[in-house]
Amino acid sequence: MKGIVFREFIDMVEASFGDDMVDTIIGACELESGGAYSAVGTYDHTELVQLVVALSGQTDIEVPALVEAFGTYLFGRFLELFPVFFSHETSFEFLNSIHDVVHVEVLKLYPDAGLPSFESTISDDKKTLHFEYHSSRHFADLAVGLMKGAFAHWGEDVSIDIEDRTTDENQVVMFTCTLND
Amino acid sequence: MNAVDIFELAKQAKKNKASSNNDDPSAVIKRLERKVEREKLARTTAEQTIEESSRRLYLANQALDQANQQLEETVLELNDAMSRLTSAEVKRQATTATLVVALVLFIISEFAIEPELEKSIENTLILQVAKIGIFSLLIPFEIIASRIIESGLTESEDINAQMYKNLLISAYEDGIVTDMERAILQSSASQLGLSKQAAQTIEANYLKELGLEGATDDDEEATVETAVSPNPDG
Secondary structure, three states: OEHHHHHHHHHHHHHHHOHHHHHHHHHHOOOOOOOOOOOOOEOOHHHHHHHHHHHHHHHOOOHHHHHHHHHHHHHHHHHHHOHHHHOOOOHHHHHHHHHHHHHHHHHHHOOOOOOOEEEEEEOOOOOEEEEEEEEOOOOHHHHHHHHHHHHHHOOOOEEEEEEEOOOOOOEEEEEEEEEOO | OOOOOHHHHHHHHHHHOOOOOOOOHHHHHHHHHHHHHHHHHHHHHHHHHHHHHHHHHHHHHHHHHHHHHHHHHHHHHHHHHHHHHHHHHHHHHHHHHHHHHHHHHHHHHHHHHHHHHHHHOOOHHHHHHHHHHHHHHHHHHHHHHHHHHHHHHHHOHHHHHHHHHHHHHHHHOOOOOOHHHHHHHHHHHHHOOOOHHHHHHHHHHHHHHOOOOOOOHHHHHHHHHHHHOOOOOO
């Protein structure tokens, strides 16, 4: 997993819980990197899992809630760092472009990035988005957070229906997002 | 569905749990020291990553340069082969012209001059000498006529101009005339015996055919791309 995600996670924990919490959770984990992350590096994604679990242990907040909250935080950061990708008129258009546009650009910068894959379709009336998430890293909650960040950014009221279609190898989740009038 | 705000979660967590902040100065210093160590380590690994990326970029660049050079050599070889083909085509046409001249002279000699000689000269020996004399007179005439025609063909700019236009079509095919293509066009014009002005005229005419009359070097790339694109919507 790319270092930028780790950096953002550490920054988020520091900003919301304080730098002592960062020190505590890094100290509580056995991290190959020693908790020293740079945005251009690549690290084992299980280190992020360890950090989230440690944070959950320290704060008594459920892991899925923390991962989802991180997704929403990450959306805001990506918006600040890469505004060029967010010129769409609706969140559905943006989400529909992630796999074919955003990920293509990400791979130009980080050819070794292991990205999740998405298959998405928007209904003819543009009120429903079917968004299927495939990943071996099991970060569907992060995807939910990112989607919620997108809906908030475009000021849309959207319901998400989640259907787990996970296989032995991959986490597969079908999100059906419906725009509420 | 509302987004989960990490700061709200943090506030709630702090309310639910007594603060475990350790404000002891020595503990704070140790924590900050560990943070500095992590930052240093992160910087070192980032520098290593960047160095490795730079090295890979340099090697990739070198490989590209090498491929470019090989491509340039191949194009020059192709260009040379094309010149030889052009030359062979001119020679073939010249040979045909020479044969036509020889045939015409043979017909004149056989059916116009010789019957007249046979009518006016009765002595066989003198007749044979006269025939040889006429044949000898025709040989230089044939040589001169063939050379004039051959020279006309070789100097004719039609074939060379057509070859140069073919090169222009290839160069403009992808919509962009690269520096290398421009260099090849210039060297080809020289090899085909076209003056700079003649080459420019052929190119200007070709651009006119493409509907790009008056395109300058600066806007050429963009306009050519639009003009030669087979189907911009497709």
